[in-house]
Amino acid sequence: MSEFNNRIAAQRTILNLVNGGCSFSEELFGLSRKAIDRWILTNHIDSESSLVHLINEVSAKLFFLANKSQEQVSEEYKTVSTEIECLYKSIEVEIG
Amino acid sequence: MHIYAFGSISRGDIQADSDVDLLAIVDGFDSRFSSDIYSIYSYNRLRDLWQEGNPFAWHLSLESRLIFSSNNDDYLKSLGSPSSYNNCARDCHRFYSLFREAIDSIAVRPNSKVFDLSTVFLSIRNIATCYSLGMTDQPVFSRNSALCLGKSSLAITSEAYDIFLRSRILCTRGYGTNITDREFQVAVSQFDKIDDWMALLTAQVKTDE
Numbered sequence: 001m002s003e004f005n006n007r008i009a010a011q012r013t014i015l016n017l018v019n020g021g022c023s024f025s026e027e028l029f030g031l032s033r034k035a036i037d038r039w040i041l042t043n044h045i046d047s048e049s050s051l052v053h054l055i056n057e058v059s060a061k062l063f064f065l066a067n068k069s070q071e072q073v074s075e076e077y078k079t080v081s082t083e084i085e086c087l088y089k090s091i092e093v094e095i096g
Numbered sequence: 097m098h099i100y101a102f103g104s105i106s107r108g109d110i111q112a113d114s115d116v117d118l119l120a121i122v123d124g125f126d127s128r129f130s131s132d133i134y135s136i137y138s139y140n141r142l143r144d145l146w147q148e149g150n151p152f153a154w155h156l157s158l159e160s161r162l163i164f165s166s167n168n169d170d171y172l173k174s175l176g177s178p179s180s181y182n183n184c185a186r187d188c189h190r191f192y193s194l195f196r197e198a199i200d201s202i203a204v205r206p207n208s209k210v211f212d213l214s215t216v217f218l219s220i221r222n223i224a225t226c227y228s229l230g231m232t233d234q235p236v237f238s239r240n241s242a243l244c245l246g247k248s249s250l251a252i253t254s255e256a257y258d259i260f261l262r263s264r265i266l267c268t269r270g271y272g273t274n275i276t277d278r279e280f281q282v283a284v285s286q287f288d289k290i291d292d293w294m295a296l297l298t299a300q301v302k303t304d305e
Binding site for chain 1: 274
């Protein structure tokens with residue numbers, strides 16, 4: 001599968017974890033900066049909370065690779081994928 | 097450093113809810129550019145995209161306008177025409193897979209519905225753009241490319257199409273009214289038609305190869 005499709009799948013995994021584990025009035029629509037800001041605002045979530053920090057971190061990692069040169073992507077993809085897996089586990093713990 | 101406008105603002109068909117697409121080309125990290133506002137690319141990365149004939153390279157080549165150049169040259173123009181687009185079948189297949197993954201996700205665990213509907217829109221738009229670039233003389237890069245393929249256009253209800261588009265805007269820009277349960281069902285009811293359309297385009301591209 002392409003790395004583009006992989007990034008979409010990774011976003012879905014994180015969103016399903018957050019939306020399945022939290023009972024907010026509005027779901028988190030995506031991991032773009034603006035979608036996260038809306039989610040915080042609409043649901044009156046503390047923007048300094050650990051959960052928000054973790055989601056922001058995942059967001060930054062997922063969008064990190066998009067602009068990299070082809071030859072850089074493979075190695076960095078592996079590193080960032082591992083980091084995202086760790087963040088997934090941290091969010092899982094945070095949500096309880 | 098170079099800055100370009102591209103997309104609808106460049107084509108002249110910008111609407112109230114359109115993005116203003118801006119491209120910044122830099123060498124290394126530049127704190128002046130936020131990825132919330134700019135698509136940020138390095139010179140090397142763009143050169144790679146040009147060499148592989150990537151659809152984004154064709155998009156920029158055909159529909160971008162220089163806004164600022166730190167050395168007075170037009171970098172994208174200096175790259176000439178991108179290489180021929182030879183990956184149409186591969187790309188159409190990937191976007192078809194993306195669609196299938198989104199509808200499978202909805203069937204299995206529908207708790208990120210807007211994201212999945214947004215992904216359906218993304219796959220619809222991208223497969224149409226790739227098809228138009230690989231199979232026709234008139235590539236369409238507009239977000240409504242799926243409606244601009246003549247007799248090969250996507251034929252779903254306009255209500256459902258607008259719901260997919262709204263989901264995409266909610267997902268990327270966090271802007272708009274949330275999707276109601278009724279609207280979700282309206283969108284889901286069109287999945288079979290979208291599937292048939294994508295299967296047809298993908299088969300045509302394969303045959304052409």
